[in-house]
Amino acid sequence: MDILAAQIVTGLSIASILLLVALGLAIIYGTTGVINMAHGEFVMLGAYSAWFLQTFVGLSLIESLVPIFAMVAALGWIAERLVIRHLYRRPLDTILATWGIGVMAQQAIRLSAGGELRYVQMPPAMANSISILGIEVSAFRAFVLVLAIALFALTWYLMYRTSVGMKLRAITQNREIASCFGINSNRIYSLTFAYGAGLAGLAGALVSPLKSVSPEMGTTYVVDAFMVVVLGGVESLIGTIASSAILGQLNGFLAFYSNDTIAKACVLVAIVIVIRFRPQGLFAAKVRA
Amino acid sequence: MSRRTTIQIAGYGLVCLTILLVPTFYDDAFVLNKYSRYLVLGILAMALSLSWGYTGILNLGQATSFGLGSYCMAMGLKLRTVPVHTGSAGLPDFMVWNNVQTLPWFWEPFYYMTFAILAGILVPVVFAILLGWFIFRGRVTGVYVAIITLAVLVVVNLLIIDQQRYTGGFNGITDLAQLEVFGLTFDAYGSSSYYLIATCLTFSLFFALAITKSKAGLILQAIRDQENRVRYFGYDVAGFKMFAFAASAGIAGLAGMLYTIVMEFASPTFLSVPLSLSVVIWCAVGGRQSLLGATIGAIVVTGVQGALSESETFLDTWTLIMGFLFIAVVLFLPKGLAGAADALIDRLLSRTGSGRAELEIMKPNTAFPHEKEAAE
Numbered sequence: 001m002d003i004l005a006a007q008i009v010t011g012l013s014i015a016s017i018l019l020l021v022a023l024g025l026a027i028i029y030g031t032t033g034v035i036n037m038a039h040g041e042f043v044m045l046g047a048y049s050a051w052f053l054q055t056f057v058g059l060s061l062i063e064s065l066v067p068i069f070a071m072v073a074a075l076g077w078i079a080e081r082l083v084i085r086h087l088y089r090r091p092l093d094t095i096l097a098t099w100g101i102g103v104m105a106q107q108a109i110r111l112s113a114g115g116e117l118r119y120v121q122m123p124p125a126m127a128n129s130i131s132i133l134g135i136e137v138s139a140f141r142a143f144v145l146v147l148a149i150a151l152f153a154l155t156w157y158l159m160y161r162t163s164v165g166m167k168l169r170a171i172t173q174n175r176e177i178a179s180c181f182g183i184n185s186n187r188i189y190s191l192t193f194a195y196g197a198g199l200a201g202l203a204g205a206l207v208s209p210l211k212s213v214s215p216e217m218g219t220t221y222v223v224d225a226f227m228v229v230v231l232g233g234v235e236s237l238i239g240t241i242a243s244s245a246i247l248g249q250l251n252g253f254l255a256f257y258s259n260d261t262i263a264k265a266c267v268l269v270a271i272v273i274v275i276r277f278r279p280q281g282l283f284a285a286k287v288r289a
Numbered sequence: 290m291s292r293r294t295t296i297q298i299a300g301y302g303l304v305c306l307t308i309l310l311v312p313t314f315y316d317d318a319f320v321l322n323k324y325s326r327y328l329v330l331g332i333l334a335m336a337l338s339l340s341w342g343y344t345g346i347l348n349l350g351q352a353t354s355f356g357l358g359s360y361c362m363a364m365g366l367k368l369r370t371v372p373v374h375t376g377s378a379g380l381p382d383f384m385v386w387n388n389v390q391t392l393p394w395f396w397e398p399f400y401y402m403t404f405a406i407l408a409g410i411l412v413p414v415v416f417a418i419l420l421g422w423f424i425f426r427g428r429v430t431g432v433y434v435a436i437i438t439l440a441v442l443v444v445v446n447l448l449i450i451d452q453q454r455y456t457g458g459f460n461g462i463t464d465l466a467q468l469e470v471f472g473l474t475f476d477a478y479g480s481s482s483y484y485l486i487a488t489c490l491t492f493s494l495f496f497a498l499a500i501t502k503s504k505a506g507l508i509l510q511a512i513r514d515q516e517n518r519v520r521y522f523g524y525d526v527a528g529f530k531m532f533a534f535a536a537s538a539g540i541a542g543l544a545g546m547l548y549t550i551v552m553e554f555a556s557p558t559f560l561s562v563p564l565s566l567s568v569v570i571w572c573a574v575g576g577r578q579s580l581l582g583a584t585i586g587a588i589v590v591t592g593v594q595g596a597l598s599e600s601e602t603f604l605d606t607w608t609l610i611m612g613f614l615f616i617a618v619v620l621f622l623p624k625g626l627a628g629a630a631d632a633l634i635d636r637l638l639s640r641t642g643s644g645r646a647e648l649e650i651m652k653p654n655t656a657f658p659h660e661k662e663a664a665e
Contacts, residue, residue, distance in 0.1 A: 037566070083616055087619070087620070090623065091432075095347075095435075096569065096570060096615060097616050097619040097620065099569075100611075100612045100613070100615035101616065103608055103611065104608075104612035104613060104616075107606070107608035111605055219562060223439065223562065230436050259451070261447050265447040268447075269440075271440055272440050275436060276423060276427045276437070277427065279433045
């Protein structure tokens, strides 16, 4: 029983990180149809910002979360304005352009911060483990889980309870008609992209104490995050959280029975099969287009 | 044969001839090895153009076929070496290190070089047919094809790294013999390998061109532009897609085998996501809807990459420059270099009054009917 509970906790921890990374991607992809290969690099930039703020400014991780969000969101906003804006009619080409952005971001970091691994300190208050219902849980991992859920709730609120969110959903359904009603779709797209990038930055900052920080760290995240988004169903926030949970748990359990590599391979095979039979995702929202 | 096709064939022939003549001017072994590497990647990009540019299947896992081909060749060549520890009939060195006692059954046939070479093409083809059957019979299209192929690539890559006992794991298969066929030895640093690769490039280029010019090739392009309409005409869309997918995989497998000969090893990085995405980039830069364009795109991009990474001034910044160039090409030259060349030829032709109508085939790519699908 203890092993089972420990497994579920491990799975939840994986799931929370997946959710953090995938949330931004889901919003960007679901709304604009842009396949953002640079998403992993936004995660990486978030992690490096955390390292920078900690090493040179002396902010602790918790204090630096807000500036990191702002910084990475600003970068996302710039990328949208300069490049992605011109490609909304060619969604396929966004793969290429954003890949180019990612390559540039990686190299820029390599030149400025160096290519070696960096380490970010955990907030001292959360370095210990806490006991929940008799299971020892790392306090920081619990914090990440709580924050991931909070960010999810915030995103849900923005999407479904604010006027910006309503405009965004209108554009998702039909950009032309929405524009006819006076919605400035360009502005909404920029904001969405910046918000998604900012979320990726936060994800990077939060995983930075758990994993080493390197310029290439983004590549693995972007593939995983895409799997979450596709499995959950595009345009479905609930799908994103559910599929992060499923993938996290599945990964945790399979890794317990075999090893990490095989677990990852099995999860991917499962995803491929799901896409084949349900391309719209497991939790697709009914969208009228 | 229309005038445009004649010009096209002449252009293809000219480029292939130029490539074949290079060793008469540069006799430096190191330079030739470098060039042959670029040519192999050119073949790989050309293979992608066949499935992406002509059929609209964005295969983000092109490196799967490439890597499978490369491992088949490496397995064949590995068994030609005499193991240091276990004698002439012994096991490959990495198996000894991993305490493997007997040669696994699927390694046995690779003692025959003919089998290894055939396998290098047929394994990717069969793999592609099975995967294609799985994908296209289910009428999966657009971005989901891209995601599935990408996921499959990662799975194959993970499995190869994980099964270290049989595949050499992270290090790959190193320390290979040189390929010997018909009494010819193909040294990676000699003009023989270069000629082999240039010949393969010529043959595969014209093979692919023949496919695109055939009736089946026209149907492939029709599928790219309006899949449903082709289906309503009664064509077996999935079958044609599987054909294009498999042909592309076979050519990529050939490229993989050649890559092993040039690099003298096979490694999991040949099946990595970055390489696979780079192929897409080369294809896009050169022009996805032109076989020759994609080939030249790969040669130019990898060539520039190689030159920049060697020069003192650009040692640190070349990746930045490459990234910038990719973005610029995507923004300003959506059809790549070939698109620009095409427009030029078109202008010359229209001045003489013919060939205009045919160009209408070159409609913008609609491989991603993101919104359209929902509407249907």
